[in-house]
Amino acid sequence: MQVRILGCSGTIAKGCRTTSFLLGEHVLVDAGTGVGQLTLEEMQRIDHVFLTHSHLDHIAALPLMLDAVGANRRRPLEVHALPQTLAALHAHVFNDVIWPDFTRIPSPAAPFVRLSPLGVGDVFVCAGIPMEVLPARHSVPAVGYAARGAVGWWVYSGDTQGNEPGFWRRVNALHQEGGGVAALLIETAFSNAEADLACKSQHLSPATLMRELAALQGAKPPPVYITHTKPREGRLIMHEVQALDLGALRPVDLQSVQILQV
Ligand SMILES: [Zn+2]
Numbered sequence: 001m002q003v004r005i006l007g008c009s010g011t012i013a014k015g016c017r018t019t020s021f022l023l024g025e026h027v028l029v030d031a032g033t034g035v036g037q038l039t040l041e042e043m044q045r046i047d048h049v050f051l052t053h054s055h056l057d058h059i060a061a062l063p064l065m066l067d068a069v070g071a072n073r074r075r076p077l078e079v080h081a082l083p084q085t086l087a088a089l090h091a092h093v094f095n096d097v098i099w100p101d102f103t104r105i106p107s108p109a110a111p112f113v114r115l116s117p118l119g120v121g122d123v124f125v126c127a128g129i130p131m132e133v134l135p136a137r138h139s140v141p142a143v144g145y146a147a148r149g150a151v152g153w154w155v156y157s158g159d160t161q162g163n164e165p166g167f168w169r170r171v172n173a174l175h176q177e178g179g180g181v182a183a184l185l186i187e188t189a190f191s192n193a194e195a196d197l198a199c200k201s202q203h204l205s206p207a208t209l210m211r212e213l214a215a216l217q218g219a220k221p222p223p224v225y226i227t228h229t230k231p232r233e234g235r236l237i238m239h240e241v242q243a244l245d246l247g248a249l250r251p252v253d254l255q256s257v258q259i260l261q262v
């Protein structure tokens with residue numbers, strides 16, 4: 001499976017786009033400003049969007065994408081997320097004030113978008129891709145996702161403050177399967193100097209990332225990619241991550257990656 005890294009930055013600046021990953025051609029995970037990288041035709045081929053949580057950097061392009069391609073699609077775009085995330089989206093974005101209520105437009109029977117609730121631990125196959133919803137702890141209800149490719153599992157933590165034993169239990173279990181975890185994307189939004197801010201906003205910093213990665217089991221750790229760094233601190237965060245005593249782990253800056261084959 002090809003995973004295109006459309007955006008993996010904590011916020012915007014020239015060359016920095018917020019979180020969005022395209023799995024194959026039909027599945028999008030998070031809909032940050034990275035979606036603006038796609039052509040109309042590529043956007044039109046997306047049938048499913050999985051959201052980790054309701055924060056703007058993960059949903060910003062969803063209303064605009066629907067405006068761009070909704071009328072050219074034959075069926076509604078399915079947006080999958082926790083019920084709380086979908087309720088927030090409906091109340092605060094698709095509310096006929098910030099943006100039209102595309103869950104009822106052009107008609108309630110055939111709208112541009114359908115909101116489909118999911119729950120932690122759900123497993124299913126979407127557009128031919130086996131997927132699982134993973135637990136995450138953040139300042140709003142949040143999840144991570146695992147998606148199975150031909151090589152192994154692609155795992156994405158979403159935004160998280162960590163300390164989520166359930167997440168690591170599943171990651172370690174998936175890593176025991178044939179192929180194991182082929183790519184683990186984990187956020188590190190702040191530098192160590194901003195550890196207090198990271199804690200308050202329930203994100204990771206390099207010091208807390210190290211505690212998280214200590215939960216990884218197995219002789220051969222999976223490839224780890226750092227995501228969601230703030231543009232003004234990106235280099236510092238990666239410098240601090242690379243200075244950690246992580247044994248065989250060598251985390252890579254996801255900003256330097258365009259496509260993952262998993
Ligand atoms: Zn967030």
Ligand SMILES: [Zn+2]
Nearest residue numbers: 055057058159
């Ligand atoms: Zn975020």
